[in-house]
Amino acid sequence: MEKSETTLDLASRKSARQLDFTAVRGGPTLLKLSPPMPHSPLQSRLPVELQSDFQSRGQGPWLHSQPWWLQQRTSQSPVMPHLLSPRSQLSSPVLRLPHPAQKLPVKMLQVVKQESPRSLPQNNAGLKDNTPKKQKQCNCKNSRCLKLYCECFASGIYCDGCNCLNCHNNVDNEAARQEAVGITLERNPNAFRPKIASSPQKPQVSMEEVSEIQVIGKHNKGCHCKKSGCLKKYCECFQANILCSENCKCMDCKNFEGSDERREVFQEECSLFHIRQATNAAISGAVGPSSTGTHITPKKRKIQEIFSGKSVIGQTVNTAAQYQQELDPLASSPLSLSASFVSDTANTRISGSSRSTYRSVLADVLQxxxxxxxxxxxxxxxxxxxxxxxxxxxxxxxxxxxxxxxxxxxxxxxxxxxxxxxxxxxxxxxxxxxxxxxxxxxxxxxxxxxxxxxxxxxxxxxxxxxxxxxxxxxxxxxxxxxxxxxxxxxxxxxxxxxxxxxxxxxxxxxLCGLITLGSIKETMYSSLVKKDVGIKKESADNGDRGHC
DNA sequence: GAGTTTGAAACT
DNA sequence: CAGTTTCAAACTC
Incomplete structure (x- = not known):
């Protein structure tokens, strides 16, 4: 018998648990994880009725600009009933909400499960705004998707279209899943809460402010990285696009303000992002949507490094925003030729946890x-x-x-x-x-x-x-x-x-002509940037720690 | 796509 | 609470 099954069996013998997602150390009123935020990036992405929900309830969102574990979801990714409403909770044979007063804001929970970057390439078909995005698909094999190893489970949603094996994180196995939730909460009452304590963010963020966003927020538990230098996505802080904090117990951390390594990583991301955006836009316009969805795989990354000269400075775009922008259908839709190539204003969109601005290299070419x-x-x-x-x-x-x-x-x-x-x-x-x-x-x-x-x-x-x-x-x-x-x-x-x-x-x-023009412009831009990098590095060596 | 590395989660 | 094992994502080849 599997160990996990043993655990569950043992758990099943226990009396019905009082499932209380809010029952953290601070007591049952801790639905508000953070002080009310007047306007968060996430809020701005919500449909109007949900934005008003934010305000009318006066609750600070516990869903912030964070990775998948922040329980964002789509209408395609069903939220577990106990997360959705006390009524369904009461109908559960095992788990009950402790107090009716702790009614969860249903709409608030029905938000998009934010994809981990890895899942993003699958999401290019996702549409903007109200159109649901494809949810993250887990690949669990041994956990039955009933442990926090499973992204879906950790996000508080059912598996839906995942590649998992022996999945029990679904309606058909509701009882087992409820038990697993209970066990998990028993072990860690905060298990389903956001890992990142967010700070209020400005509703409007300019390019100059983007770098600030990266340092906002703090991992509640902190990471424990040893080998990644906290500059790879193994690191939860890095993945959440935040700096490591005093909560972290990482070794050889390079994810701190002023870290040269960290700056280099972000500069590289900047470069790759801009080039990829331009290339995608050109290609999508030339050969249609079949060529879209070009998430940077390592192989592609190498090619683009060669193409880009590997470093571009000028604008810092946080990775979350980058990936979110990749999802933007305007950038990949052939019908968006005018919008994505021509209008600067159209290229400035709220994306992901922050706003970033992408300016096509063809912006001055095409009117x-x-x-x-x-x-x-x-x-x-x-x-x-x-x-x-x-x-x-x-x-x-x-x-x-x-x-x-x-x-x-x-x-x-x-x-x-x-x-x-x-x-x-x-x-x-x-x-x-x-x-x-x-x-x-x-x-x-x-x-x-x-x-x-x-x-x-x-x-x-x-x-x-x-x-x-x-x-x-x-x-x-x-x-x-x-x-x-x-x-x-x-x-x-x-x-x-x-x-x-x-x-x-x-x-x-x-379109070929456009691509050529864009390439020429990009090449010119890259060479300019290379010079800029040299200058900036010199100034950095002289104590200037500014971000790109 | 298979294999390896990594670090969180789970377990002892 | 520290050490170990398990697990799945991230990454490499």
Missing amino acids: TQNVKNLCSLLVVLSRVAAKTNAEMREKVVRKIETGKYEASIASSAQLLQDNREVVKPVCQDHVIIEEADAVDIDNRNRPLSPETLALMCDEQDGMFFGNGSANGVAIDNTNQNMIQKSSNSDGCTDVYEEQERLILTKFRDI
């Missing part, structure tokens, strides 16, 4: 107008393509009729080539749509591909053009006619294919 123009260009291009390809098709038909089919292939290629000369690159200042528009477009009654129609529908929605007729592209009833005709068309798939090929080819070319 909003460029993106609008690109969209217009693609629409116009589709029209041109529809026209020329229809002509091509007619020619093919004719030549087939005259037995000269083979000659038409070359002709088709030439036509295609001609099409490609029609437009200019989008990045040459503002794309001259007029030129493309000047092409005699008498093909408005020709059917368009569904993709093209979708593009034009977007235009009509005013998504890009506001009034619908900006930039010289008139959106009129003609499009409606086209849509109608298209739906009634007899399926000119070859025309569609050629249209799409043309458009996608052009789009690819444009």
